Amino acid sequence: MTSTSSDETPRQVHLAAHFPGVNNTTVWADPRSRSQIDFTSFEHLARTAERGLFDFFFLAEGLRLREHKGRIHDLDVVGRPESITVLNALAAVTDRLGLAATVNATFNEPYETARRFATLDHLSRGRAAWNVVTSSDAFTGENFRRGGFLDRADRYTRAAEFVDVARQVWDAGAERAFRHAGQHFTVEGDLGPARPPQGHPVVIQAGDSDEGREFAASAADVIFTRHGTLEAGRAFSADVKGRLARYGRAQGDLKIMPGVTFVLGDTAEEAQEKAAEIRRQQVSPQNALLTLEQVWGVDLSAYDPDGPLPDIDPVPGTGLSQGRTHRGDVFELAEKWRALSRDKGLSIRQTVIETTRRQSFIGTPAAVAAEIDTFVQAGAADGFILVPHLTPGGLDEFVDQVVPLLQERGVFRTEYTGTTLRSHLGLPVPAPCHERIPTA
Structure with a gap:
């Protein structure tokens, strides 16, 4: 049963598939794990997602291999083929599935980015999506002519203007010229190809800062979040969707879709045991120390991963790790981890496992379907x-075992009713900017 009353139409669940291979999410040692480079891996996951009637297939992107202690540490998304190239190939072996690529708005240019996504939208007949990300670190910038030129405070102002220019380019198509002169870009010309089938490819954004939330409310169609509890999800949704009206947007114009993992079992106990074993494989002793070193900023190789946390204070700003997300106040984080370790009697490795887990749905297929439904009906998310x-078979059992239960509950489609990603998400085709009527 869903959480809606009998005379209400339940909210529909939106689902997307993320190709694994980021950080320690993937269990590479599993004998079922295959290449993150071979096209057959991408094809397998995409075909599975389409068989499950998912909205879209999502590829992350990296622009430089991350380093730790001056050495490349792990496989990362930057070790894969370039995202849009892969998705153009997947357009030929899928029919309805949306195709979402991550492209950085800091180290690219809006005209060329708009042209590439317009091409993908045409080749896929209206299934393209762009996950807009930003970067402020000079380490990544060393791969580009401008280097680390962009101040952190400016990254969203550039991204907002970047997306605005791209939409002007899409609206121009081959029929009209456009001209833009702004703080970051001066661009004049036309797209070349006709306006994309969706008008604008779907724009996805992932950012939780106040600036990120404001950018999502003003410019995004989908926001990719990490809020793990029902309460946190509802608060985030209320905050972001509460900002839409000032941009003339309706509540349904933005879909909130947290990134989640899942583990299925025949019983709740079996699922929990499988989940614990997966986490032990993801957080090896080496990875546990590396994660701790990212917080403490010093070499901790002399510490036992199965022993207690260090009693020394962190040393911020050492540059021990390059290309990784900033963890905030390291002193506060270290004390929080120490307190958790003391209270629960956890070792270094156990503490890292406890504190770095993603939101996960763990249980029987029926329990996982019910929990997903609960989140969506409660307004904590529009989907996941x-x-x-x-890689690449990790989605198979979800499609085979959970999707049919969501369909039985009346909260997930039993067939695609449209041909474009916008139609899957229930998003309107935007009017060209030169045809829009200003609101009063």
Whole structure:
């Protein structure tokens, strides 16, 4: 049963598939794990997602291999083929599935980015999506002519203007010229190809800062979040969707889709045991120390991963790790981890496992379907982007076992009713900017 009353139409669940291979999500040692480079891996996951009637297939992107202690540490998304190239190939072997690529708005240019996504939208007949990300670190910038030129405070102002220019380019198509002169870009010309089938490819954004939330409310169609509890999800949704009206947007114009993992079992106990074993494989002793070193900023190789946390204070700003997300106040985080370790009697490795887990749905297929439904009916999310732990077969059992139960509950489609990603998401085709009527 859903959480809606009998005379209400239940909210529909949106689902997307994230190709694994980021950080320690993937269990590479599993014998079922295959290449993150071979096209057959991408094809397998995409075909599975389409068989499950998912909205879209999502590829992350990286622009430089991350380093730790001056050495490349792990496989990362930057070790894969370039995202739009892969998705153009997947357009030929899928029919309805949306195709979402991550492209950085800091180290690219809006005209060329708009042209590439317009091409993908045409080749896929209206299934393209762009996950807009930003970067402020000079380490990544060393791969580009401008280097680390962009101040952190400016990254969203550039991204907002970047998206605005791209939409002007899409609206121009081959029929009219456009001209833009702004703080970051001066661009004049036309697209070349006709306006994309969706008008604008779907724009996805992932950012939780106040600036990120404001950017999502003003410019995004989908926001990719990490809020893990029902209460946190409802608060985030209320905050972001509460900002839409000032941009002339309705509540349904933005879909909130947290990234989640899942583990299924025949019983709740079996699922929990499988989940614990997966986490032990994801957080090896080496990875546990590396994660701790990212917080403490010093070499901790002399510490036992199965022993207690260090009693020394962190040393911020050492540059021990390059290309990784900033963790905030390291002193506060270290004390929080120490307190957790003391209270629960956890070792270094156990503490890292406890504190770095993603939101996960763990249980029988029926329990997982019910929990997903609960989140959506409660307004904590519009759906989820699933991040399996195996490449490329990790989505198979979800499609086979959970999707039919969501369909039985009347909250997930039994067939595609449209041909474009916007139609899957229930998003309107935007009018060209030169045809829009200003609101009063």
